Amino acid sequence: MITIKDIADEIGVSTAIVSIVLSGRSAANKRASPELATKIKAVAAEFGYTPNVSARALSKKRQNTICMLASRKTGQAESTDASATLFGVSKVLSANSFRTVLQYFETEEEFTGCIGNLRRQFMDGVVVDPGWIFNPEKYRDSIEQKGLPTLFFLQNAAENIFDIGINHDEVSTVATEHLVARGCKKIAFFDMGGAAGQLRLEGYQKAIANAGMQFDKRMICHLSGKDKYKPAIADRGIGKMIEAGIRFDGIVAASDGQAFVLLHRLQSLGIKVPEDVKIIGVDNSPICELSFVKISSVSGQPELRGEIAARKLLHRIAPEEFDGGAAGEITNIPPKVVARESTLKN
């Protein structure tokens, strides 16, 4: 293994100056003549020198490592591609010579166990993708108290919290706008309820108003009961709408799984997608590519979220070194329509 000392010996200088040059602190400290610097770099390259991360970590008291705590659900074709977030995070980190240490959890108990094991000595920060965990914010302080800058991916980014969230109202606004742009005049909206559902509904209403359309209560399909998140419930919902004689030429579904089910229901009723009715889902999950008519969807841009998260965290860890957006600021990634067959053909 080539060390800094090998290089210093080769040139006949001290290890200190080699260290300063090779770790890029040269400019800041106004040290090392340009000639020496280039010489050192040349020898380092020739020898194939790579710094020993452990030695550096021990000395600098920085591990150049962040820990990513990610929820793992089996069979998640209906939900956001979780690996995309991870991919975005690890891409930015490795570009900045940080390591991404992965820790999966499946149950909330495992999650709290992981949190208990987090240590300043192992890592410099934590990224959490809490997934289905209810009220994940409540865990943040216990991590931060260990001196670990922490960033959560949240569904609803609360104010003054250093996190990355989704603007639910924007999601349905862009979905509805997309349908309007595709020529839909009567757009149905599937409401999943809850705070997020309320925001989604407002986003839909905004887009309807902006398009100069009249809001029609009958176009809203409220799903309820404890199974309201299950796609099959949407199947019953649309059945009732059709029985009631309500007509529509576009549907903003609450999820991709729902869109998938609605698509099949319409097809079995002889209603053509996208010719008669256009459908758009939410999440841009793998399921969108699986049906005969591929489903358009609104993407939360998980990879981009991962990248931004990583940059923000790096900035918190070492503000002078990494530029990543002001800490304490909420970032909402704009949702983006991924158009596929279910809204494309006319």
Add this chain to the structure above:
Amino acid sequence: MITIKDIADEIGVSTAIVSIVLSGRSAANKRASPELATKIKAVAAEFGYTPNVSARALSKKRQNTICMLASRKTGQAESTDASATLFGVSKVLSANSFRTVLQYFETEEEFTGCIGNLRRQFMDGVVVDPGWIFNPEKYRDSIEQKGLPTLFFLQNAAENIFDIGINHDEVSTVATEHLVARGCKKIAFFDMGGAAGQLRLEGYQKAIANAGMQFDKRMICHLSGKDKYKPAIADRGIGKMIEAGIRFDGIVAASDGQAFVLLHRLQSLGIKVPEDVKIIGVDNSPICELSFVKISSVSGQPELRGEIAARKLLHRIAPEEFDGGAAGEITNIPPKVVARESTLKN
């Protein structure tokens, strides 16, 4: 931060003995009286001591870190749940206080780039999930040459190679046996071609013979052309079989995506699954849960593969410390049928 010295000072002993006790080398070196040992452990627990991984790595020249290189495909609902493998790996590693550093790649170029960056100073070994990369074995030596024990997840485990693979013949054997057990008498087989396809076919034939059935060439649907892996091709294939008047009451599909497509085709022809025809896919991918009739499938047990891979790698890294199956030996994880609606009802 609590160090070994804090504990030594508290008790009034040297750091050396504390180190020996706390890192579990006590028994091996026959050192430290039982009383001292318990005392040290008690104080360590009281102080909340956790070792500094960087210091230990620097001293021991072992990083307690393995790098997992994983292919990332977007929209992979049709294929094995990649995170399951990762999950298995990271579970075993963290149980043995190893860190799993994650590195994703999307293109072969990125993959070779990652390989170039692998360093002994950062990690002790490498696990590669090459995904769709063609002939991934060719890259192994370039990693091993760096002194990094490497383990590949391969589709076909070649002999004398320290890897974990799938027995393709067993996959179709268990699939076919499952259909036989469910009462199928005429079982169609979808052949995806290639070496794996040949093995699968042999496995199917073996199960047919074992069941005392006659092998019938017409029950084999050969898919060909460059799109032969695309599920839609299976749609055409089954259409031709039905047109030709070939009757069957069970189907062993080449993949879950294929099973999914076949299921929908049969349904649209008024053929009921599983009443008239039972279908089983391969991979146990998320898509199996998405159709109205959930699809039975053969799982390659990715989580278990990950666990075994991690154990084998740990064993190669430090044989005296970790017990993980003999190196140089191929491990084929037995495929397992996950029965769902598409083969269950009678």
Add this chain to the structure above:
DNA sequence: CTGTTAGCGCTTTCAA
């Protein structure tokens, strides 16, 4: 502009 020196926290001889 460059060198010397003292650690970072832990492991590991070698003495006692």
Add this chain to the structure above:
DNA sequence: TTGAAAGCGCTAACAG
């Protein structure tokens, strides 16, 4: 059975 001391490779303070 225990302790003293050297060293892993790098950084940072202080001298020159």
